[in-house]
Amino acid sequence: MSQAGPRPGRWRLVVVGGGSAAAIQVRRGDVPPQEVLVVAERLGTGMAFLGHSTLQSYAGELLLSGRPEELRAVMRPGDLRPSANEYDTYVQESLMRSGASVTLARVMDIQQDAQGFVLSLRTPGGVRRQVYADGVVLATGSTPRRPPEDLRAAGAITYDTVHRELAAGSTRRWEGMSVVIAGAGNSAMQTAGLMAPDARDVTILANRYIGMYPAESNDRFAWRAPSQLAYELVVKSARECGRQPWNVPCVRHLVHETLTADGGAIRWRYRETDNLGVLGSHSTAGRCRHARAHRVGGDDADGLWEETRRADSTVVVWAAGCTPVYPPGELTGSLAREPDGTLRRDAHGRTDVPGLHVTGACAGQRSVNETVPARTRGPVTGPASGEEPGLPVERVTA
Numbered sequence: 001m002s003q004a005g006p007r008p009g010r011w012r013l014v015v016v017g018g019g020s021a022a023a024i025q026v027r028r029g030d031v032p033p034q035e036v037l038v039v040a041e042r043l044g045t046g047m048a049f050l051g052h053s054t055l056q057s058y059a060g061e062l063l064l065s066g067r068p069e070e071l072r073a074v075m076r077p078g079d080l081r082p083s084a085n086e087y088d089t090y091v092q093e094s095l096m097r098s099g100a101s102v103t104l105a106r107v108m109d110i111q112q113d114a115q116g117f118v119l120s121l122r123t124p125g126g127v128r129r130q131v132y133a134d135g136v137v138l139a140t141g142s143t144p145r146r147p148p149e150d151l152r153a154a155g156a157i158t159y160d161t162v163h164r165e166l167a168a169g170s171t172r173r174w175e176g177m178s179v180v181i182a183g184a185g186n187s188a189m190q191t192a193g194l195m196a197p198d199a200r201d202v203t204i205l206a207n208r209y210i211g212m213y214p215a216e217s218n219d220r221f222a223w224r225a226p227s228q229l230a231y232e233l234v235v236k237s238a239r240e241c242g243r244q245p246w247n248v249p250c251v252r253h254l255v256h257e258t259l260t261a262d263g264g265a266i267r268w269r270y271r272e273t274d275n276l277g278v279l280g281s282h283s284t285a286g287r288c289r290h291a292r293a294h295r296v297g298g299d300d301a302d303g304l305w306e307e308t309r310r311a312d313s314t315v316v317v318w319a320a321g322c323t324p325v326y327p328p329g330e331l332t333g334s335l336a337r338e339p340d341g342t343l344r345r346d347a348h349g350r351t352d353v354p355g356l357h358v359t360g361a362c363a364g365q366r367s368v369n370e371t372v373p374a375r376t377r378g379p380v381t382g383p384a385s386g387e388e389p390g391l392p393v394e395r396v397t398a
C-alpha cells in the first residue's frame with residue numbers, strides 16, 4: 001500500500017513489544033526515547049508466567065541499562081537472582097521511566113507506505129487505530145512450542161500452563177497422576193521440581209543430556225541453579241524411594257528416542273546405552289524400581305526399552321523450547337525465515353524490508369545479556385521526518 005504526502009504524527013521509531021528487548025532498544029538504542037513510541041499488549045517480561053520462581057541468570061546478567069541499582073531496588077536483599085515477578089516490575093518501570101511514549105495495544109498489521117510504515121493497532125478496549133513510523137523494531141518475543149498432534153489429542157499441555165495453574169493455586173491437573181515431561185533444558189527440569197510434590201511419579205524425557213552449568217558443561221544455557229532441585233530429586237528418588245523420611249514421588253531422567261500417544265496409551269522408548277551418564281544411570285529399567293519397561297528388538301545391552309502409561313492417568317507436559325512471535329499480516333508473513341523460524345536479518349537486526357528491524361527473542365537472541373538493540377539509523381532507513389510526534393497516545397502511568 002502506498003500513500004502520498006507527509007502525515008502528521010509520524011514517529012521516528014515504533015518499538016513493538018513491552019519486554020526486556022523493547023526496554024533495551026529504547027534505553028540503549030540509537031534513537032532518543034522522546035522520538036520513540038512503544039506499542040505493547042502488555043508491559044513486563046515474557047517470563048512473567050514463572051511468577052515467584054527464581055530466574056536462572058544472576059542480576060548482573062539481566063540488566064537493561066548501565067544502572068544495576070534499578071534492578072536491586074526491586075529485589076529482596078541478599079538474593080543473587082531476581083524472581084520472575086521482580087524482574088517483571090523492573091522491566092515495566094524501566095520502560096515507564098525511559099522517556100518513550102507508551103501505548104497498550106496489539107499490533108494487528110504492519111504495511112509499508114511512501115515514507116515508512118503504517119501500523120494497525122487494537123487497544124484492550126477494542127478500539128482500532130493506526131500509527132505511522134519511519135522505522136519499526138519488532139521486539140515481540142517468543143512463545144512455548146506446541147506438542148505434536150497425537151500428544152495434543154491425548155491432552156498434552158505446554159509447561160507455561162503448569163506455572164500459570166500453580167500461580168493460581170491449583171495442582172489438580174496432576175495430583176496423583178503420572179507426569180511425563182518432554183524437554184532437555186531448564187524449563188523441563190524446573191517444571192519437574194514443581195510437579196513432583198503432587199504427582200504420582202515424574203519422568204523427564206530428554207533428547208540429550210545437557211548437564212549442570214558450570215560443573216558439567218561450559219554452555220551457559222545448560223542447567224542452571226534452579227534445575228539443581230530436579231537433578232537432586234532424580235538421584236535421591238532412585239536411592240531412597242519408599243524409605244522414610246523420603247516421601248517424594250519418583251523423579252526420573254531419560255534420554256529417549258520416541259514419545260507417542262495412541263489407543264489411549266502414552267509410550268516412550270529409550271536405549272540403555274544413551275543413559276549411562278550421571279542421571280540416566282539412576283532411571284533406566286533394572287536400576288529404578290519404578291521403571292515398568294519391556295525390551296523391544298532383542299536382549300542386547302544396546303536394545304530398546306519401551307514403557308507405557310494409560311493416557312487417562314498421565315499428564316504430558318511439553319517443555320521443548322520456544323518459537324518466535326511476530327505481528328500478523330501480509331508483510332511479516334511474506335518475509336524470508338531462518339531455519340529456526342526467526343525472520344532473516346543481518347547483525348544489526350535489519351530484515352529484508354528497509355526500516356523494519358528485529359531484536360530480542362524474536363531475533364533468536366536467547367537471553368537478556370545476548371540482546372542487542374537493532375541499529376536503526378543508517379543508509380537503509382530514511383532520514384527522520386523532523387516532525388514532532390503529534391498523534392494522541394495513552395501514556396500509561398505506573
Ligand SMILES: Cc1cc2nc3c(=O)[nH]c(=O)nc-3n(C[C@H](O)[C@H](O)[C@H](O)COP(=O)(O)OP(=O)(O)OC[C@H]3O[C@@H](n4cnc5c(N)ncnc54)[C@H](O)[C@@H]3O)c2cc1C
Binds near residue numbers: 019045106326
Ligand atoms: C522459562 C524461561 C526462563 C528463562 N530464563 C531466562 C533467564 O534466567 N535469563 C535470561 O537472560 N533469559 C531467560 N529466558 C529467555 C528470556 O525469556 C528472553 O531472553 C527474554 O525474555 C526475551 O525478551 P523479549 O523482550 O524479546 O520478549 P518478551 O519478554 O517475550 O516480550 C515480548 C513482548 O512483545 C509483546 N507482543 C507480542 N506480540 C505483539 C503484538 N502483535 N502487538 C503488541 N505487542 C506484542 C508481548 O506482549 C510482550 O510484551 C527464559 C525464557 C524462558 C521461556
